[in-house]
Amino acid sequence: MGECRKKEAIVVIGTREKNHELQIVKTLGLPIILLNTTVDLEDALEVEYPIEINLNDEESVIQKLEELSTFYELKLIFTLNEYRIITAAKISQELNVPFNLSYQAAVNCRQKKNTRKILNEFGIGNVKMNLVQEVGQLPDVLESIVFPVIVKPSNEAGSHLVQKCHTEEELYEAVRKIKERSTNWVGQQLDDDILIEEFIVGPEFSVESCTINGETRIIAITEKIVTDDNFFVEVGHVVPARLATEDELQIRNMIPLVLQALGVTDGITHTEVKVTTEGPKVIEVNARPGGDRIPNLVRAVTGYDLFELAFHISCGGSIDHLPRHDIVAHSAGIQFILAEKEGRFRVSKATLESSEVEEYHLQVDPDEEVFTTDSNYNRLGYFICYGDEREHAVQRLKNVYEQSNIMVF
Structure with missing residues (x-):
């Protein structure tokens, strides 16, 4: 009797956009194995x-997939x-299942210190950087620092724990604040190294x-609006970016060099840059679509x-x-x-529900007590508007914001 053929399957590690990515994966017509920290009923019924x-x-994730490979032929990993990203790349390396990024490329993008070191080595928009692991090392780097500087963890996201420091006191406090946390937003061990980078002056884009x-093909350049205080919370995004022709050309020429240096040969990337008097400089590179x-x-x-x-x-x-x-x-x-x-919190929901708004979402209810927004993770909501030739x-965003009577009192 012949050996029973394994069933082909796609492995999805974590989810991000509710339903959307699972619906896309389902178009291939293969069974989906979904691994997530928690799986709600809606997602469970989709896979x-x-x-x-x-x-x-x-290691537990790899072990589980090794067990499943007895019954399934794992065709690819998707996240x-x-x-x-690094977990998916490591699984790919260990189990020889296709994934877009090599493990090293995944680490180069995910670890901000790697990104900065490599781009500086290649001379791509050099940015001065120091690494420290504890407050006690700060005196050793203070002589080489020109304020203001940016302090951030190497493996966090969403501008969490990122701070602009104008003084030694603020620098010490920012490093202490990071060292008080042992894990990042999803519970992964924070990298020991903390980045202290020169503050890059200029408008920001992705x-x-x-x-x-x-x-590499540039799909779009997004204009970013960020707060001008010491925390870099993103206030808004606009596509297409309103850029001078020369600035746009420089960005388009730089991005393929950046991705090549980091070892990215396949995938969607979201690269944050600032346009400076010295040309565009990279803030960070994310090996996935933007958020x-x-x-x-x-x-x-x-x-x-x-x-x-x-x-x-x-x-x-x-x-x-490319599908379009x-x-x-x-x-x-x-x-x-x-x-x-x-x-x-106060807002006029009637305005958000007008024809001027394509989509909106509130994280909190009107009249609810809220805390100060200090990262992308505790904003109160958003709304989206489209523009036309007129x-x-x-x-339109400005009009809606003003008419919505948004305030915290």
Whole structure:
């Protein structure tokens, strides 16, 4: 009697956008094995094999998939979750299952210290950097520091624990604040090294790119609006970015060099840059589509769904046949709602439900008590507007914000 053929399956590590990525993966018509820290009923019903497991325990995840490989032929690994990129790459390396990134490329993007070291070594938009592991090392680096500086953990995300420091006192406090935390937002061990970087002056943008077999295509450049205080909370995004022609050309020429230096040969990347008097400089590189609903804005303006492109690449698709939808807007923008202080939140929901708004979401209810927003993780909500030939999305965002009577009192 012949050996029973294994069933082919796709492994999804973590989820990010509710339902959307699972629906994309399902288009291939293969069973899905979903591994997540928690799996709700809705996701469980979408897949063949839902598994609740501690994703921070990579060895347990690998062991579980080794067990499943007895019954399934694991065709590929797919994740769009920033915190799970390295895990997916390690599984790919250990079990020889295809994933877009090599393990080293995943580490180079995920670990901000690696990104900075490599780009400085290649001479791509050099940014001065120091690494410390404890407060006691600060006197050794103070002589080489020119304030203001940026202090941040190497393996966190969402601008969490990132602080701009103008004085030695603020620098010491920022390092202490990071050292008080042993884990990042999802419970992974924080890297021992803390980055102290020169503050880069200039407007900020992000570049949404698609790379296949080492060839990179820029899908969109997003204009970013961030708070001007010591915490870098993103207030809004606009696609396409309003950029001078020369600045845009420099960015487009730089990104392929950045990705090549980091070892990224395939995948969707979200690269944050600032345009300076010395040319564009990289803030960080993320080996996945951007967050903050940027993929929604990009799809509306370009027709490209970054999640679909990521899966297209995973399935071996070519750069000349990228899936594309209809373009529905000349410009698109998102406005986040922040709390500048502690207090009671107020907003006119009627305005957010008007025809000017394509989508909105509130994290808190009107009249609810809120804390000051100090990272991308504790904003109060957002709304999205599209622009046309007559009125840009930025103007519509401004109109809606003013009419919504948003305040914390």
